[in-house]
Amino acid sequence: MTSNLVVNAGRIAADIDALANITEPDRPWTRRAFTPMFLKGRAYVEKAFRDAGLETHIDAAGNLIGRRRGKTGGGTLMLGSHTDTVPNGGRFDGIAGVIAALEVARALSDAGIELEHDLEIVDFLAEEVSIFGVSCIGSRGMTGVRPSEWLERTAEVEGRRIDLAEGIREVGGDPSQIGGRDDIKAFLELHIEQGTVLEREGIDIGIVGAITGISRFEILVEGRADHAGTTPMNARYDALGAASCLVLGIERIAKELALGSSYFAGTVGEFSMEPNAANVIPSHVRMLIDARAVDPALMDEFVAALSALCAQTAAKRNVKIAEPRRVSNAAPTPMSGMVTDVLASSAARSGATSRPMVSGAGHDAAFISKVAPAAMIFIASKDGRSHAAEEWSENDAITLGAAVLFEAILDLDKR
């Protein structure tokens, strides 16, 4: 399938395998940003960039950049993703995108192609929630967002407690110099889908039209801690019973919203209870809801339905439920129509089937899109698994994705 492509499947497989082997041995595949293992992975990537003829440097925000000068300059075409992982993460999340981008640079050299524009291949710093508790540090930084309140956050690295500013310096950045780029003509990111749409439909490439908005809501349920043996069943204020009604109600609301044509997902990801003692009726439950929509109207609908659900449940179950508190709110991010058009026609030229999609996960591209036309392509994830050792994508799929990026770069370079 990939043998007649300009990009080379074997080189991609070799790089992905090599990075996988750079892992904390007792919990594959782990290479968390700022750890020694991450720096070891970066050293491998930097050498691979140089071997591909790229000039490398670390920018102020700690991103590793490999540059290929163009004939005329006048704007940069950028390709990239990230090489850090979650704990016990996978071999492909982010990594596939960096290696596919690198392969595009190699294939351009192999074919003796000189672009008009500069080309940059980027390994963004700390896309995943990092040991400092924050994510997408490098891509935010590239838009000029210095995570100012964050720079003082501390974490343990090899027995030393350092702050994020020091962490960025240790990977080669300089937080005091972080500033926004204004020269990026277009940004492209290949990523694993982390879902099952492509696999189920047997489609090669997802053309991402938008990255979801993500809001988190905290709900606190307050009942009353009473003796499990002496309190009659009809005289209880059981916070767990009320919280269970909420969980099922939230699922029902989310399923209804997801039935429409626009993307929606709602998940109760955190749930804890007090006093959590065998013979005491639960008095308090805390839940954290992750709600995602591309259409802000759908998120508004969810907020209204959630609020009504809480009020009804509080009344029905005779417990206190505070109005849901929105603890975070990331707006949905439309991708550039110009770039998605280029990607769709590039897919067709590469002989790949494709379909428009939305991304239900956050990505570096969402931040870069603040300063440049940006878009993403997805390739299939086996069984939709990600952030797990089982994460898998076929090397042929990554290679086909790299070919699409190659075509897109040629197209964008002419514009």
Next chain:
Amino acid sequence: MTSNLVVNAGRIAADIDALANITEPDRPWTRRAFTPMFLKGRAYVEKAFRDAGLETHIDAAGNLIGRRRGKTGGGTLMLGSHTDTVPNGGRFDGIAGVIAALEVARALSDAGIELEHDLEIVDFLAEEVSIFGVSCIGSRGMTGVRPSEWLERTAEVEGRRIDLAEGIREVGGDPSQIGGRDDIKAFLELHIEQGTVLEREGIDIGIVGAITGISRFEILVEGRADHAGTTPMNARYDALGAASCLVLGIERIAKELALGSSYFAGTVGEFSMEPNAANVIPSHVRMLIDARAVDPALMDEFVAALSALCAQTAAKRNVKIAEPRRVSNAAPTPMSGMVTDVLASSAARSGATSRPMVSGAGHDAAFISKVAPAAMIFIASKDGRSHAAEEWSENDAITLGAAVLFEAILDLDKR
């Protein structure tokens, strides 16, 4: 109300206040067995026993006993409860029973009454779940049950790690000498109800006909951890959703069983979830169910319904739910009909209203009943609260209860 009784309300109030003041200052009212504060409380009680003319000693199981010799002996009439508390516990749970028993001894002396039988007032060691993780150590010990596997359990006392055997020795017992008593003619325990039946019905005294059986069941739900953003709502294996169905199903089953004439209570007291991360669909839930019945047939009905619920929920929600595992099983304990009859007529003679009840909580009396005719009386708990700082019982109610015990001892002494 209590002014014309032989027992003295003022002495009872003074003792209960004095013990309440012996508490860990930062978390009233705390006097956990084996801690220095517990020993301080015990010293107060021992002095009060001696001031009442009782001969005191600590038995092999660590119970504090105050004895009043009878004219002929030939069996012991025993009254008692416990003075240890749960962390942040109350001023009355157990304590009311010990002080009411002590007041009976004082009232007998005041009235110049010599009994035929020996009378023993007992403060049982560690009724509550202790720092060693086990409960009713003293009352079990008095029946000859040396908590053999338990004696090696360790806990921290004042910075020292000691085992339970050493803990028992430190309160004055001798675990190697623990043996069952066979001389107890009758045992009576006054306790706070820890529920709201007496309060709601305006009845003075509950005559406890049986102490509930308690079984605990562990349920493990296994779904699949997937990405909260990229996994469609209709392609999830959400362990929390399934567990919520179980919580509501268990509540429904327990409510139905409790509608009958016999006591039943079912509570999900422990609940925890993994991975418990904001953007990950929950993969695992562990629940611990506390189920209580006096009629073993009702417990069997619960077990069958629980098993069916788990199977249905697993099928409906497409997750794995292991067959509920019974992790503990304490049989229900009927009280002595002879002693409950004595208590009911004693209540009537004391001018107290009474009703038969079951105890939904475990008590020392359940263990003593293995070696002697035993029964309990309950007095009202304000708002049903217990194991909490809010725990409250009116001093007049305790005093009336003490008067009932006084009458019952006179009656039992003649038998």
